[in-house]
Amino acid sequence: DITSYQPLSPEIDTVQNSAVYRGCEGFWAAITPFNFTAIGGHLCSAPALMGNVCLWKPSDTAMLSNYTVYKIYREAGLPPGIINFVPADGPVFGDVITKSPNLAGVNFTGSVRTFKTIWKSVAQNLDSYISYPKLIGECGGKNFHFIHKSADVTSVVVGTIRSAFEYGGQKCSACSRMYIPQSMWPEVKRKMLDILSQIKLGSALDNTVFLSAVIDDKAFKRIKSYIDYAKDSPNLTVIAGGQCDDSQGYFVEPTIIETSDPQDKIMQEEIFGPVLTVFPYPDDEYMKYAQLATKTSPFALTGAVFAKEPKAREELVDAFQDVAGNFYINDKSTGSVVGQQPFGGDRLSGTNDKAGGPYYLTRFVSMQCVKESKVPLETWMLPSMK
Template sequence: MNNEILPVNEPVLTYRPGSDERSILSAELNTQLSAVVEIPVVVGARRIVSGDTVAVTRPDQHAHVLAQVAQAGLPEVGRAIDAAVEAQCDWSRWSFEDRAAVFLKAADLLAGPWRQRLNAATMLGQGKTVQQAEIDSACELIDFLRFNVSFARQIQSMQPVSSKGVGNSLEYRPLEGFVYAVTPFNFTAIGGNLACAPALMGNTVVWKPAATAALSNYLFLQLLEEAGLPPGVINFVPGDAATVTQAVLASSEFAGLHFTGSTTVFDSLWRSASINLPLYRGYPRLVGETGGKDFVLAHRSADVDTLSIALIRGAFEYQGQKCSAASRAYIPSSLWPAVKERLVAAVAEIRAGRVTDFENFISAVIDRKAFSRINGYLDVAKSDAVTQIVAGGSSDDESGYFIEPTVIEASDPLAVTMREEIFGPVLSVYVYPDAKWDEVLRLVDETSPYALTGAVFAQERSALASARDALRFSAGNFYINDKPTGAVVGQQPFGGARRSGTNDKAGSPLNLLRWVSPRTIKETRIADRSYAYPHMVAL
């Protein structure tokens, strides 16, 4: 790698009362609340508005419609594939620096005039508080755009050795065909990165956004167009997941999948691609980040205040709707009374409500499906003899999909809520005897099929060392004395293994390497003039 100077991470604005950013954002929220946006299918230079639409509503006020989203059918998906294949002929021949200039301009636009447009759309459409939107749709997305350019330059600099009379080089070609980007509701930044990372490397993309994130995702596409992204490089195809995927995976031009979502869906996509493998021009690159049952493990030497704050923020920020959210905790019996007291007090004082009220710590979960699923787990906790709700546990969907932050104490470490991904503001705690540290290390490692994030809290260095070793394969992102959420681009490359995905580390060069197909080029400048070798000379 070369000595490329990495960008500086985008500073997080505070939105304190009286600040300029707070005033601008408040005005933008009012503007977006007063309109219903018509979101089309975007294929090449065409915008298609079909008769079939799906409404985007506010999670915290589900009667309020923010947008109507056109739904791509099989014909529209087919046209998107054709547009992507056609656009790649020109796009892949752009110099890397010309492609990079588009995304660097996009980063500057997002850091400037587009910042509060994306933040407001993320708050209203995806139910994020101002803090959660700022670190996502502003800072992280800006960082992806800037750092990926720097990472790609590092990759370009990785060149082979040349010997006397020979010049060797590596050409980092894009994949042949298009990349299918399937993006989630919970991070605007993930949606943008899953589409943009392959495009930066010369690929073209068919982007299927989550319906509930369509508003912020469409605004980001418009930002990219303003930055100079040519038509057809990223084609925007909201629609029924099965319909869109069926058409995509049936195309001989399918070259790669960039996915964030559930393990079940990723499994299905992988199986379908395997069945269709003989159709494809090459073996497709399948990159996915999926589920998690992320842990916090405390040693008896852990600092109670640090641990408690990490549990509150790690489990409840953005209503627990992060694949990295703290979902299961293992607390030694000597610390549990003090930790429990702090958790109960925090749940009692946490403010929940509409995202337009900046004093709220959390808001509503994304939709009715999520609301019902999380409530199902709360019902299980209330009826199961091995679990007890010690804080929270209530819900209300009269005007928005609100779930109270909930702490469950489980006497059985294999209780349902300790094992299964809930994706809501629910933390399950198993209290273990202080002397059972080695046993609990094995328990943490073996309880979940996932291996996304995890955290260990201890002041004793020997405890940290033993946890780091025993849990080596339990988390792709491992945190020491910090919550298991909040990975920063360029600082903590993100991704997990086991059933949490392919661990291709978004926010690092490792992910970008998946979107190139290198060609080795050897140029001989001084050629031999005889086929004979020295050992063949007669004595």
């Protein structure tokens, strides 16, 4: 569909206009995360589909699964040298690709800090490039569920549990903060705690386990530091979970924290673990706290509103239009599907190029527009000169 676009040729007998879709001059680099194996295979194959060579640097903690995807590509008939699997130290890989004059672009999913480092490195080498490199980034979020008093309680409870704690909260789209009317919170809290009492934490090889260990020691220490901070803060109360154990694997209990300060740092900073912070707000002040929620975090990836009342629903949808690249109404903030909810966010969440949608692939082509004249030009004079 993308390549079917052709420019207008109003005088087809005399002039033919066309567009040629070319791969970019140079190579693409794909830097992929640990938390979605499919993304590893996707970030390198999207440039290749559009005619580019790609260097694929997998996450250090997803080497085997990503190599399996690479081997499947080769077995399926992908020629050698198109997608190149290049396990490497992150800073070394970044330094090498950004110093090459042939860098055409970087397709990245990972942390804000790493993406900023790449962007700065590209800027420092700008004078050496054949063409300006294209930068695509998806960097995470501080995603919210905003609850109105008209919301369906079961939907709120189940949707928030799923969004906050699936895969140990190690999703860029995971719900990390919830705003809920004070009158609803006791019932929602009771039902969430009841579900948490049934959730097993253990080996991912056991299919009755809802969430397993977090990815590595660095993640464990980061998540634990936020939980320890909450335990020591007068504004925060740990109401569920809060236990961390790295004696055999890196296990963090699904944790719910209640805050009396909607602008506490735990409502602003990405944790990337099974930690949900809840702020109960006065029922009738939902627009005040919706506006506050839009300014609390520097991210703008995903978010959800739960409301059945039409007027409130309309007001909240309007309030959050700039703070979520993927927005959900009466549904959890996770679970986007290719072709159904093309994915990406603004602000520190990334460049919002909407992977899984049709316009994403245009980033990997360099279009050449061609005009062919079928009648020779016979005079040098401008029409206005006659």
